[in-house]
Amino acid sequence: MKECFNEDNLWGIDFGGTKIEGVILHSAKKPEVIFRFRVKTESHLGYEHILDQFSKLFNTMKEKAGYEPMVIGVGSPGTYIPQKNEMKNCNATVVNGKPFKDDLERKLGIEVILANDANCFALAETKIGIVQELYPAADVVFGVILGTGVGGGVVVRGEIINGKHGIGGEWGHNFLEEGGDSCYCGKSGCNEQVFSGPALERFYHRISGKKKTMQEISLLAESGIDPHAQQTMDRLIHSFGKALSVVVNVIDPDVIVLGGGVSNIKQIYSDSLKTLNQMVFNRSFDAPLVKAKLGDSAGVFGAALLVGKEKSVYEEN
Ligand SMILES: [Zn+2]
Structure with a gap:
């Protein structure tokens, strides 16, 4: 223009x-x-x-x-x-x-x-990204970045919820796993230490003795020849769905939008929703889980x- x-x-x-x-x-x-x-x-x-x-x-x-x-x-x-x-x-x-x-x-x-950059991501996808394109009437949007880290951002009626202490949306550091890996934030077992790309690659290395990228692991799981890759994918799908259910029960978003490298894995969109549905309050969460479009x-x-x-x-x- x-x-x-x-x-x-x-x-x-x-x-x-x-x-x-x-x-x-x-x-x-x-x-x-x-x-x-x-x-x-x-x-x-x-x-x-x-x-x-x-x-x-x-x-x-x-x-x-x-x-x-x-x-x-x-x-x-x-x-x-x-x-x-x-x-x-x-x-x-x-x-x-x-x-x-x-x-x-x-x-x-x-x-x-x-x-915070995850909050900016959520705001951009809401106002000019995939949410604006497919669900322009959405009131409550939860944005998730799944990549080298795990981040979250909440947007309500077009505005970021930063919160009193600036930690609104810091879902990557919600506690998920007893005895989990220690995190740079000072705690351990955070979402980020369970299902970020590097955390899943560490998990795969621990159970298989082999070093692979998350992209390779998802392809191995798809081919059905590597049970360790399947176990790693199951861990992603299950833990991500479980962690999302906490958010759903609190803010009940109209749309959840996913970005970051791990969001390219297709199984997340269908299979994590199954876990999520078993865990949320009304057991029939039907809001869309969509892939971000602004990269x-x-x-x-x-x-x-x-x-x-x-x-x-x-x-x-
Ligand atoms: Zn942490």
Whole structure:
């Protein structure tokens, strides 16, 4: 589409492990990409360097747009704890314990709305992704990222539920397994330590003595020649369904949307629902479990869409 830079644009930045990506969307009503740019994260060079990279990216965006926005959305792994004004559990560990939101606001010179990347994923899939396409009337959406980690995000009537302590949707660290593997969050047996890609690969290695990727394991299970691969798939299907049933009994979502590498495994969609149905309160959960459609772009789109709400408030005023 023709570039159309003006104050209705939504600006967002996604803070990733290898890249920091910025996007400018046309507007909340028409969220199409009009500019997109990325820089390397290089977190091994330290916290100040990461802030400098944000600044470099933001300056490029400003140059291109020819103006400076009032507010920008930033999606980040980990959790920003508002009471302590610090980051926790971010995989770019140099950011942990730092007043990341304040530092970004100081560095960029504008207001920053900071949200967890799984929450941004859920928001993007709800507003402009698969939920918008297939179930636009959905009130309550639960977004799940199943990949190298496990993340969750709750969106109610178009808004992320961040919660009082910023941990709304942190389902990846719900407790699932007694005596389970220890987790970087400080606990053990978390969902992430049971059915993330690496956790399942570890499980397969433990029972078979062989190292395989999750994709290889699912193909071996499909071919029916490897009982250990089947056992690993059963573990995924059963534990994922069980963990989802907890969410369903609390928020009863209209749609559950799945993203991340493990979401490419087809059996999840049919078989996990069977486990889920045995465990939820009314035993007949019929809400759809669908695959995300925005891919890696969900994070940065979600970050920009964080600003959508602010914009509508400005417009009302
Ligand atoms: Zn954990």
